Amino acid sequence: MIDQLYRKAVLTVAERKPIEHLIRARGWGLAQRFVAGETIDGALKAVKDLSAEGILSNLDLLGEFIESPAQCDEFAQNVLNLLDAAHAQGITPYVSIKLSSVGQGKTEGGEDLGLKNARRIVGKARQYGGFVCLDMEDHPRVDQTLAQFRTLVGEFGAQHVGTVLQSYLYRTEADRNALDDLQPNLRIVKGAYLEPESVAMPDKADVDAAYRRLVYAHMNAGHYVNVATHDESIIADVKHFVLAHGVSKDAFEFQMLYGIRRDLQKQLAQEGYRVRAYIPYGRDWYAYFSRRIAERPGNAMFVLKGMLKG
Template sequence: MKLKDVFISLSENQFLNQAAQKYGLKMGASSVVAGTTIEEAIEGIRELNRRGISCTVDCLGEFVSDKAEATKAKDQIIHVIEAIHDTEVDAHISLKPSQLGLDIDYAFCLENLKEIAETASRYEMFINIDMENYERLEPSFRLLEELTQNYPNIGTVIQAYFYRAQSDIERLKDYRLRIVKGAYKETNDVAYQDKMDIDDNFLRLIEYHLQNGKFTSIATHDHQIIEHVKRFVEANHIPKDKFEFQMLYGFRTELQYQLAKEGYQFCTYVPFGTDWYGYFMRRLAERPQNISLVTKQVFNKKTNIILGVAAGAFLLGRITKKK
């Protein structure tokens, strides 16, 4: 069992998710989650804005199976949109359809999204529909296409590890798109498994949308890919107002500041809320380097319980495999 697979499995564990909420952000996640309230998140956004960086805000939560919980999430997102407008920070919204009832009922989820889109439209605010795992991919694209019939200021995400990503980006080239590598565990019948294959497809998708698309958000912490993009846009005379770089809150902060200083449009993905556990585990799964961000929390007196479970599961998996 790979350590990446352990973290992804943990991200989907509801018992640990509920336990993590009780402990707040004391398990190391405070370095990558901008607090549990919108007021705390706004302070982080203001600091980034002062450095010339815009933000996209994620009210953490996903895989909701109760209508009341989905309605509560919808109301919270509307509250966040209003808070962004009232405080005049440079930010927009990212959201997950499963948080708004996609797994309960498609029509119910669509109505929740319409309410959110109506509020965002009044304030001329962009909405990004985040992509989740493969089974939710096509329903999420359908939601996007239905919503944009009346609310055009909505975009979505293309995940480079999917074989179908090239056809998806061609289908959606007239939308503002964020291009990512992908953060969920997918089977080899729908997704590339090798890092090199994913990276190659990631670059192909970025180049395609830079040349053929509306606006491209390039979401990566990989400085080699960033340097490749810099060379590509210069060689192909692509203006800087046609794309932006994106990174996650708390990751490679100095590089974020540097790119903004160099005059590139930059957007930081700012998550907040009590339902931080699944997000945090996937960030650890994405890159082994991410684990170093919480090393100090792991080896102090208040040992990180969740990471301890992950390490134990990993070691157990190795032992079982050897036997």
């Protein structure tokens, strides 16, 4: 409950324009702890640096205020450019996209623009042997995202496209069961949006318990799981579970956000687990940065101290 109040307070303050102007003007140096760079080259450098430490990457082009169909197409084109650049530098591309950024919910020529652009992106990723994960957004988008995921798996195969389930939503266990026939590659997260209590569990203990159940159910079903959390107690429990149930180390991976728990990322990689960092990059870093601050009071202190230092 306190977690929820803190998160709400930070996100409300972050939405105030004067705060946004101040942080945009003075905060880039601080944001670089969580955002790999403003350009493709910066992002690909981060991929190479992490690779030298045995850590895989998942690239995420940040975007805000992408509203018109032309802006959605432009955003999709920027993701296609990223795939080309990664391939040209010998990197097998693994990217995440938000379907809203590429036009989900907008119809063009009788077709959903988000699905149309996602096809272009997943098609190109497949051409390069890569992978696209459809991030999960707030709850009104879940039905459409899962339906479009099903369509894309049908067209491109589950080796090239995956999606995300959020343990804080009451519906999620049923959603996981309903996807089983696709043998899907799923990223399990707790959930990052401010959701009403009618759809999402308000208590962290319930969200954590649901998280474990989802990971174990997906492993028991024999499908690939991306255990995306920084929660050490969950990570320890997953390690025990895989040992006890003979789940092979190539049937799952741990995923964490760039710049968060770098120590733990390295340690898990050294222990022989597959670890992937989610690397956001791009000029629109402000909203992403605010969400990371909202997750943890320690991060707000880090920003305040940095801003006071000038």
